[in-house]
Amino acid sequence: MSVLVVRNNVKTAGQGSRSMVFAHGFGCDQNMWRFVAPAFEEDFRTILFDHVGAGGSDLSAFSAAKYGSLEGYADDVVELGRALDVENGIFVGHSVSAMIGILAAKKAPELFEGLVLVGPSPRYIDDDNYKGGFRSDQIEELLDFLDSNHMGWSAAMAPAIMGNPERPELGEELTNSFCRTDPEIAKHFARTTFMSDNRADLAGLKARSLVLQCKEDVIAPIDVGEYVHRNLPNSQLVILDATGHCPNLSAPDAVIKAIREFV
Template sequence: MDVLRRNNVTVTGNADGPAVVLAHGFGCDQNMWRLVVPALADRYRVVLFDYVGSGGSDASAWSEERYSSLDGYAQDVMEVCRELDLEEAVFVGHSVSAMVGVLALRAAPERIGALAMVTPSPCYIDDEGYRGGFTPGDIDELLASLESNYLGWSATMAPVIMGNPERPELGQELTNSFCATDPDIARVFARATFLSDNRADLRDVRVPTLILECEQDVIAPREVGAFVHAAVPSSRLVTLEATGHCPQLSAPQATAAALLDFLETLGRDG
């Protein structure tokens, strides 16, 4: 199968610049990056794609066996990078895609030279000495609600995840994005996302890493950003003056500025 068609790959920006791969989170697609791309496109080769089962991807390529764990999404990343012959690319992962990037880096280190994690969480469930933001009961309830009435869950949860209630159009956009996803595919992706625990994998990250968190985020509270920063030796933590879980939509200028600063640092150090 043509990987570029399967994953609805779009390449834009400076064809001669370093490659920056933008990866979307659960229930979203590459359109979530549209407000950030123009700031990157002058200097960087920007690669966007949709995970199989999301956005404009070829849903016929989806299988529950492959995508029931985050390794299946990491496989998408590796295959896209291989198809484009990317080396030392900067992988920018939003939400669950931050951990997908960690897994892809481990599997194909020659393809990824740096990571930028936007509102990441390696584990959503509270544990002894760790605050992920949710109790096991919270996650069970979230998944049960999603599986019993996905459209209703989307309409309720998307505005909460987005935050910024004074800007309801943002919550509506995320609701629409969630609702455009096949409920059966969303169910599998949600379980892979909210039941994952990649805390131990962070110790193996040895590339320059940017962690972007928001001042208030119900999905990835500030304690999570501090944990990721402490676990990744070569990381830099930046707190955006933004609220919600999707700063590329709610605060695109601040998000783009932080990414550009990180990319420029990589260029100087490289």
């Protein structure tokens, strides 16, 4: 157990008998939940962690082979959940961690009875009648930019992803978070994230789910949130009165309200 705590920099708090697990998105760490997680400590045991390669995780545990697909990250969530005796809990996943949570819940249905998916996207690239928000050449250009200039990519992309230009401190925080990430791991995780296609994994999910979608999001547009909602068997969709891809930072009160109504 102690190995997992160190590997994923696990932090627990709260009083409840049920668990709520918070998972961060690409280029971030558990600190992105600091405005949301404390609101649930009276009713839940909150579990925060960093994906391997992010934040305070053990970087030596990173394996390009294991984390070449989202399955590797989902396996970690299952391992952590079982080690921490999570049962019928709530998983709250932001961005790519929404899909990681779905994969984990399908691998181990006993862990989570509910999933909160914040800005989920099962595929970022447009495909036939599917609108993911990006053409394949745009994603390749984005990844090539990251490969050649990690710091420049971070400075350019983070404010666009965050949105809310009238609050530049939010974009600066995300930029700094991106820049703190090991460049080689960031490049690998970015390719794993943006080249993934988890559309087929939406079917057959037993847990109920809440899709939280911002009204404007350059990474996961409303079309994508609606697609996820339509294709998850027992889901509800809430359009937040918020912009950008990180409402856990830019609109935490709206996120807290939606989660409370769901749980």
